[in-house]
Amino acid sequence: MLDLSNIAAVFAQRKPGHALPQALYNSPDVLAFDLEAIFGQSWILAGFTCEIPRPRGTLALTVGASPVVITRDRDGELKAFHNSCRHRGAQVCADGASARARLTCPYHQWVYGLDGKLVHAKNMQESFDPSQHGLKPIHLEEVAGAIFVCMADRAPAFDRFRAHLEPLLAPHRLNEAKLAHQNTLVEKGNWKLVMENARECYHCAVGHPELALTFPVGEARGDHFAKEGDPRHAAYEARLAACGLQKGPYDGPWWQVERFPLREGQVSLTMDGQPAVKKLMIAGEEPDVGSLRWAIEPHSFCHSTADTTVYFSAMPTARNETLVTCKWLVHQDAVEGVDYDVERLTDLWNITNRQDRDLVELNQRGVNSLGYEPGPYCEDSESYVMRFTDWYCDKAQDFIAARTGLDLRPRAINEVPSLAETFSNVIPFVSDSPTMAETAVSALALADVAPLEQRPDAL
Numbered sequence: 297m298l299d300l301s302n303i304a305a306v307f308a309q310r311k312p313g314h315a316l317p318q319a320l321y322n323s324p325d326v327l328a329f330d331l332e333a334i335f336g337q338s339w340i341l342a343g344f345t346c347e348i349p350r351p352r353g354t355l356a357l358t359v360g361a362s363p364v365v366i367t368r369d370r371d372g373e374l375k376a377f378h379n380s381c382r383h384r385g386a387q388v389c390a391d392g393a394s395a396r397a398r399l400t401c402p403y404h405q406w407v408y409g410l411d412g413k414l415v416h417a418k419n420m421q422e423s424f425d426p427s428q429h430g431l432k433p434i435h436l437e438e439v440a441g442a443i444f445v446c447m448a449d450r451a452p453a454f455d456r457f458r459a460h461l462e463p464l465l466a467p468h469r470l471n472e473a474k475l476a477h478q479n480t481l482v483e484k485g486n487w488k489l490v491m492e493n494a495r496e497c498y499h500c501a502v503g504h505p506e507l508a509l510t511f512p513v514g515e516a517r518g519d520h521f522a523k524e525g526d527p528r529h530a531a532y533e534a535r536l537a538a539c540g541l542q543k544g545p546y547d548g549p550w551w552q553v554e555r556f557p558l559r560e561g562q563v564s565l566t567m568d569g570q571p572a573v574k575k576l577m578i579a580g581e582e583p584d585v586g587s588l589r590w591a592i593e594p595h596s597f598c599h600s601t602a603d604t605t606v607y608f609s610a611m612p613t614a615r616n617e618t619l620v621t622c623k624w625l626v627h628q629d630a631v632e633g634v635d636y637d638v639e640r641l642t643d644l645w646n647i648t649n650r651q652d653r654d655l656v657e658l659n660q661r662g663v664n665s666l667g668y669e670p671g672p673y674c675e676d677s678e679s680y681v682m683r684f685t686d687w688y689c690d691k692a693q694d695f696i697a698a699r700t701g702l703d704l705r706p707r708a709i710n711e712v713p714s715l716a717e718t719f720s721n722v723i724p725f726v727s728d729s730p731t732m733a734e735t736a737v738s739a740l741a742l743a744d745v746a747p748l749e750q751r752p753d754a755l
């Protein structure tokens with residue numbers, strides 16, 4: 297059971313606009329909290345419909361520490377479940393895609409249908425009710441060939457995200473794609489350091505000389521996304537209009553969608569900037585449409601160029617270890633060795649990911665220092681990092697507040713509760729732990745939230 301008062305005290309130390317307090321990057325308790333409060337409560341980009349293209353198939357993955365499985369039934373309908381057997385909890389399907397009509401637990405061979413219902417459990421006593429022991433369903437949404445799952449009881453609102461992503465992503469025809477390659481990389485760093493690194497290009501000009509040939513790395517605050525007044529802007533917009541492609545940008549609290557041009561003359565995110573696949577994913581023959589960046593908090597981003605879609609996902613595996621999964625999609629008719637070469641398709645991101653791994657590991661080692669003190673983000677070049685950490689802290693504090701009533705975010709003066717009000721919320725939880733009241737008081741102090749009667753400017 298998580299001690300949320302201790303976690304709240306850590307969040308109370310956070311200085312907006314600054315890197316996070318040390319414990320948020322290296323405490324085992326915070327990792328357990330993140331798995332439940334963040335990964336357990338968010339939409340996760342789990343994979344793509346082309347990974348289970350035919351009826352009767354499954355796609356399994358591990359979200360944080362929770363195995364989940366997506367099924368496609370004989371009518372083609374997608375569903376998602378906790379991938380944990382209702383007997384003694386074993387993981388039913390190994391991670392990855394598979395064609396199958398039944399899900400059989402490898403431990404004692406309980407058998408589930410693709411609808412999650414338990415259809416066979418050998419030798420069970422007469423009183424056993426199979427209808428009460430189906431796999432537990434989780435939320436699933438599909439948008440233009442991308443599959444999202446959420447393990448929360450009440451998933452975050454999805455409709456606005458769908459409305460904005462769908463028209464930009466649909467022209468990339470992910471439903472007619474195939475998985476050309478995937479790989480994983482273990483990074484010895486906390487997942488938030490991996491994601492912070494992935495949300496900025498402040499480090500790219502020096503850290504990624506290969507990526508810098510195609511990706512407009514040097515420009516701040518998304519200005520590489522071609523603004524009005526830039527002569528490239530009109531030409532780029534004309535090309536997009538001719539292809540019927542929208543540009544955006546659109547964003548919400550946990551997502552961003554935007555199409556942007558690559559460097560002049562570069563049309564794909566490859567080592568030489570030229571397409572890696574002869575058969576394009578988008579309709580038509582115009583390869584120079586830039587990249588559609590679609591990014592989902594807490595764990596992923598994708599780049600969809602005319603020829604390929606690259607997926608990046610970061611999953612925490614330990615307090616200072618993260619598993620990065622990359623997937624490359626190409627058109628289903630593209631033939632390996634004829635239309636594309638896997639090495640050429642994957643080279644740039646493999647090099648970039650290894651460079652990023654080294655930077656993340658460097659970051660984690662320094663963050664572990666006794667001398668670590670969170671420094672200020674660059675507002676221009678790290679605006680997406682600030683978005684990420686703001687979102688993370690908001691989401692975490694919403695979770696804490698919903699379970700304890702303890703809301704330690706800085707507020708406007710006339711919204712600051714009295715100490716008595718605060719403790720009237722905390723008291724039901726304090727009874728479990730004699731140290732919690734003390735912790736809550738110190739957390740208030742750390743949050744710089746004085747009781748109302750002590751504030752000279754309070755009315």
Ligand code: FES
Pocket residue numbers: 381382383384385386401402403404405406
């Ligand atoms: S744990 Fe699955 S059948 Fe026993």
Ligand SMILES: [Fe+2]
Pocket residue numbers: 493494499500503504648651652
């Ligand atoms: Fe990087």
